[in-house]
Amino acid sequence: MNVKNAALVASYAASSGMLIKCPYCGAKTISLSDHCVCSWCEALIHKKISETSSGALSQAVSAIGQSYSSKDYNAAVSSCDSAYAASKSAWFLYLKGIILLSASNNETSLISYDKPGFMEENAAHRAAASKLYADSRLSLYKAISEAGKVSADSKALDTTFLQFIASFKLKDKAGAKHYLNELSEMGNTLASSYAKMLLFNLNGLYEESLMHAESLLTKKSFSVGALYYASLALFKLRKIPDAKALVGEAIKYISTPSALALHDDIMSFGKI
Ligand SMILES: [Zn+2]
Numbered sequence: 529m530n531v532k533n534a535a536l537v538a539s540y541a542a543s544s545g546m547l548i549k550c551p552y553c554g555a556k557t558i559s560l561s562d563h564c565v566c567s568w569c570e571a572l573i574h575k576k577i578s579e580t581s582s583g584a585l586s587q588a589v590s591a592i593g594q595s596y597s598s599k600d601y602n603a604a605v606s607s608c609d610s611a612y613a614a615s616k617s618a619w620f621l622y623l624k625g626i627i628l629l630s631a632s633n634n635e636t637s638l639i640s641y642d643k644p645g646f647m648e649e650n651a652a653h654r655a656a657a658s659k660l661y662a663d664s665r666l667s668l669y670k671a672i673s674e675a676g677k678v679s680a681d682s683k684a685l686d687t688t689f690l691q692f693i694a695s696f697k698l699k700d701k702a703g704a705k706h707y708l709n710e711l712s713e714m715g716n717t718l719a720s721s722y723a724k725m726l727l728f729n730l731n732g733l734y735e736e737s738l739m740h741a742e743s744l745l746t747k748k749s750f751s752v753g754a755l756y757y758a759s760l761a762l763f764k765l766r767k768i769p770d771a772k773a774l775v776g777e778a779i780k781y782i783s784t785p786s787a788l789a790l791h792d793d794i795m796s797f798g799k800i
Pocket of ligand 1: 551566567569
């Protein structure tokens with residue numbers, strides 16, 4: 529993995545000025561082509577789609593982003609419901625699933641081990657985290673099933689990618705493999721390389737995941753999310769100096785809780 533090169537391509541992409549706004553979560557992703565994977569929610573997004581969103585739907589989309597940033601997960605989830613009602617796009621069921629997952633992780637982080645006498649409070653956080661986790665899985669499964677309610681020959685790349693990424697978030701390896709095969713037949717290099725990078729990662733095959741990440745850090749085929757997955761793979765392979773250098777680049781462009789957590793883990797490697 530040539531970290532220097534990857535960092536150069538990312539900074540070239542950032543300076544090229546192409547930003548695609550996600551029509552689902554509202555985040556902006558640097559891109560070198562007219563489509564990319566959203567750096568926040570990992571939806572497959574296209575310049576054309578992102579320009580057409582308007583009215584009630586665009587209000588709901590901006591409310592999702594605002595509520596999430598202020599950690600008001602209930603409000604973010606209810607804005608996902610409104611956006612789904614207005615658009616019938618299964619991407620909002622998916623987005624609701626990943627916001628609920630974040631909310632569940634947040635509850636877990638509130639459990640405290642250094643407050644004697646607070647065990648009841650901890651039990652309440654654990655119960656809330658489990659409930660949110662179960663709701664998250666339900667919404668992700670619903671996204672896959674709703675997206676699948678189209679005939680096989682009219683199935684778009686976008687729909688198949690949604691089914692793949694939702695299966696990945698569910699850690700459903702067999703489901704993810706199934707949709708990856710469908711994606712590979714569709715002949716979109718960016719979508720299928722991104723999916724391979726994720727599935728190899730899920731299967732613990734970090735060398736292979738890294739290889740696909742590297743193929744997505746070129747001017748010809750670029751996805752900013754590959755900075756995160758390459759950092760993760762380098763970390764798992766214990767290539768610490770490279771992982772440190774790359775994760776520092778990743779967080780310049782990706783501000784998800786997982787990217788920030790990975791940055792902390794890599795930077796504090798070796799300390800207890
Ligand atoms: Zn997004």
